[in-house]
Amino acid sequence: MSLEALPTLREALEAHGLWAKKAFGQHFLLDLNITRKIARLAEVGDGDLVIEVGPGPGGLTRALLETGAQVIAVEKDERFRPLLEELAAAANGRLTLVFGDALTTDEAALAAGRPAHLVSNLPYNVGTPLLIKWLTGPWTPVSLTLMFQKEVAERIVAAPGSGAYGRLGVIAQAACDARPVMDAPARAFTPPPKVDSAVVRLEPRADRPSPQRLDALQKVTAAAFGQRRKMLRSSLKVMGGEALVTTAGLDPAARAEMVDVKGFLALADAWLASR
Structure with missing residues (x-):
């Protein structure tokens, strides 16, 4: 089966009886127009290596695969294994699945020496610690295009003197050039969260601190x-x-x-x- 022949995300979720888990901070993006826009904003294409955290049912994963990129998807929730394995089978070897906790995942080992981009609709409950890990760890991605709760996104790009300015913004801006690139209202997700979201694009600075x-x-x-x-x-x-x-x-x-x-x-x- 090809990517084009796969059932819709909603059909796939219903077929497998899968629903978002509040404990995992899961809110699914089922609108392919939105996921395709995120993939465009990530500026990835044919042959690029992308690490995606928290693919869930694979909405953003599908959009990334459509660009021709090779994707390594890290998923903690084993419930999604059958659905993601179907997607991998349709991806002709361009999707590698890793089931485990992204907080303890060794991205350098996954990339195996290749330059890699990070593109994710991050689970709300681990978005900030994951970002700190990627900003301060020994491994540096080519770029990070990440969706957060809008409040967190505002903190990442906040300027001194603003109410949102704090240590997250300082660390992010010391390590990267960071800018907001897209808003996503709560109604875009299934189930809708109580807050809106936003996508931030971060590019590691040439003078990134040691x-x-x-x-x-x-x-x-x-x-x-x-x-x-x-x-x-x-x-x-x-x-x-x-x-x-x-x-x-x-x-x-x-x-x-x-x-x-x-x-x-x-x-x-x-x-x-x-x-």
Whole structure:
């Protein structure tokens, strides 16, 4: 059977008696117009390697396969194995299935030395920890085109001084050029979640900080935003306080929400130098 001859996603779900599990943060995208748009925004094509996390019934997977890409799909929910195996059989060797937890998956091993893109409609309950893993881990994808709850997407691209600005935005923007590329209303999903979603495109920066520097950035931002109402001299007291902030060239009376990414990298560098 070819991809074109497969039953619709809704028909496949009904045939296998599969429904979204709230505990897994699952909300299915069954509209191929939307999944095809995500695949276009990912800018992948013939022969490209794509790692997809949480394919569920395979709506986005189908759209990625239509581009000619080779897809490795990582799925935690074993209920989808029969349905995804049918899709793999129709994909003529271009779909590899991996059943396991994406939080512990070794993407470098999956890619086996090949450049790979990450494209996913991420499960809501693990979207943020997965992004942090990919931003700070030793393996770097060519690009990341990821759907999150809209609130999380706004935090990723937020600017200093905005209510959404926090450590997720600092880490994401230190490692990548990040921009929102698509909104997806709740009604686009089955079942509809209580919130809207959005797709963010992230491209690793040429000057992406080293793993050691990113680790320091995580520690500094955790302390600073953990007490975001306090001045840096107080929120960073356990890391050096006013002396650390002054060494980084920042105002000790500033608050975390007003410090840009460059400033946090300077704090991370100052902390590393003080150890």
